[in-house]
Amino acid sequence: MESVAKSNPRASSLPFIYTQHPVIGLSPEVLDSYIVGNDPETGKPVIDEILDLLTKSVEGRESAPESTITVDAGPPQVLLEPDTEDNLQRLFYERGWTDGLPIILPTEERVKKMLAGTSASPDEVVGESYQMDTQELVKYTVSNIAVIAVMAGARPEYFPLILAIASTKRSALSPSTTAFASMLLVNGPIRNEIGMNSGIGAFSPVNQANSVIGRAWTLMSICWGYAKLKKTMWSSQGSNLTYNNMCVAENEEASVWEPFHVGKGFKADESVVSLFSGWGMINSPGAASNRSLVEELSIEFAVIPPLNSAATIVMDPEVARNLKEDLVFTTQQDYCRYLSENIKMPAGQYWKTDYIDMLVASQAYQGEEPYASWKKLPDDELIAPFHTPENINLIVVGGEVSPLWKATDYRHGVSVSIDRWRA
Amino acid sequence: MTTEVRYSVMSPEAGIQRVKGGFPTGMGGPPPGMGGPAPSSPAFTKRLDTLENKTVYLVDIGFGGGYNFMLQLQKWFTENMPSVTTIVKRKPGRVFAEDNNDLWEEVKEKGHAVVLGVAG
Numbered sequence: 001m002e003s004v005a006k007s008n009p010r011a012s013s014l015p016f017i018y019t020q021h022p023v024i025g026l027s028p029e030v031l032d033s034y035i036v037g038n039d040p041e042t043g044k045p046v047i048d049e050i051l052d053l054l055t056k057s058v059e060g061r062e063s064a065p066e067s068t069i070t071v072d073a074g075p076p077q078v079l080l081e082p083d084t085e086d087n088l089q090r091l092f093y094e095r096g097w098t099d100g101l102p103i104i105l106p107t108e109e110r111v112k113k114m115l116a117g118t119s120a121s122p123d124e125v126v127g128e129s130y131q132m133d134t135q136e137l138v139k140y141t142v143s144n145i146a147v148i149a150v151m152a153g154a155r156p157e158y159f160p161l162i163l164a165i166a167s168t169k170r171s172a173l174s175p176s177t178t179a180f181a182s183m184l185l186v187n188g189p190i191r192n193e194i195g196m197n198s199g200i201g202a203f204s205p206v207n208q209a210n211s212v213i214g215r216a217w218t219l220m221s222i223c224w225g226y227a228k229l230k231k232t233m234w235s236s237q238g239s240n241l242t243y244n245n246m247c248v249a250e251n252e253e254a255s256v257w258e259p260f261h262v263g264k265g266f267k268a269d270e271s272v273v274s275l276f277s278g279w280g281m282i283n284s285p286g287a288a289s290n291r292s293l294v295e296e297l298s299i300e301f302a303v304i305p306p307l308n309s310a311a312t313i314v315m316d317p318e319v320a321r322n323l324k325e326d327l328v329f330t331t332q333q334d335y336c337r338y339l340s341e342n343i344k345m346p347a348g349q350y351w352k353t354d355y356i357d358m359l360v361a362s363q364a365y366q367g368e369e370p371y372a373s374w375k376k377l378p379d380d381e382l383i384a385p386f387h388t389p390e391n392i393n394l395i396v397v398g399g400e401v402s403p404l405w406k407a408t409d410y411r412h413g414v415s416v417s418i419d420r421w422r423a
Numbered sequence: 424m425t426t427e428v429r430y431s432v433m434s435p436e437a438g439i440q441r442v443k444g445g446f447p448t449g450m451g452g453p454p455p456g457m458g459g460p461a462p463s464s465p466a467f468t469k470r471l472d473t474l475e476n477k478t479v480y481l482v483d484i485g486f487g488g489g490y491n492f493m494l495q496l497q498k499w500f501t502e503n504m505p506s507v508t509t510i511v512k513r514k515p516g517r518v519f520a521e522d523n524n525d526l527w528e529e530v531k532e533k534g535h536a537v538v539l540g541v542a543g
Contacts, residue, residue: 024488
């Protein structure tokens, strides 16, 4: 714990004291026992350590030296020692290069075939990733990503999409102690060219492109260093959604609305991948049969209040059609405005949500609206927590078998063009 | 007789450049608060000889549970060192992202010591 707390050069010189864990949600009596109890790192009473640090000299706590820029070109060994498949599978697993599942061994021949899937030079730097434990900036090339793509089981025609994901510099895995999950959405012609599934079972493990492309994002994140337990991975429970990051294509053909990427400013004939992240998702177990969809969503979002009004609702084409043809929401934007005005929850319920208090209350204290006004309301007063309709994302995915949806707190991160990476 | 097949494979780490001390821009960069250089001089204020009749700020950084912990720490001082004045504050600004000079100036002006915490 000490090494982690001090890994930040700005904090390395500070004296730290540790209490027992967790602190959150405990009674005053338990917190009292933590204060007089022992520091788990030193075995000394916490309160004695506090008093000592305030009244006795602080010794042996020199700051880390100022960082200087050094470059390590990485292991020159491009090829590993030849070995049997079993031994190499074990080696990749033990080196921490896999998600625990067997990988496709990245032979030179396979990597070469993968590189044929793009016009980009193998040596072109695709992006860089920051490793918090070592404080290194890791620069990766097209060739590095080709190795990952082979390992994930990709076909060369998937490679431009995988390169586009890598170019965002974003990890599918988070160092948070919470269980972050990510989502990949693909729009445009490439969906059908590579056979992605946007219909029946689109989120199920039945389609090679969906499965493999989502897995490739996780594997590159792992190889960038985001899966080192107690160094860069602290999620107490983790999330199995990160095995393939809900990789899916939008069902543009069946949707009555404009494709998601067009709403983000791309042309309809561009191929685009969009990245989302969040914590919570409710697979709606039933349709809006006895209540309106707004009533259903109000109930569901009551348990996952939004951060900065963000939500992503993934709906079957039947739901979108119903909203447009029966309820006259001509565009997604019309419906998002309606949701923004009509999804309600009590102010007290909102503010007592852990992450809202932690991440939003400070904005209220600084006078930022609408949070400042909401903070003054009685607990039972209703608020409309989706105050910015532009932060609500509507996506159409599904096979028109049942009018169902997924309600998520996912935030849209970025959308990037895939076409720049095509062969 | 069977021949064992041996594969020659590429390392996923081969050729990756590792740059230490430089920080990227955008989302590939370090999280808020981690990007700055280490303080050039880590000098601490001279320690107090005693806490008697001094003012100690107990600053909650905003992580869940921190404020209640500081309230109980304040209670401990009230019961066990009543001459010590304690002031519980929550650090303004976002928990991970913002420093707050106004609060630090207040602590310097009105306080003699500060306890900052606690996460989790």
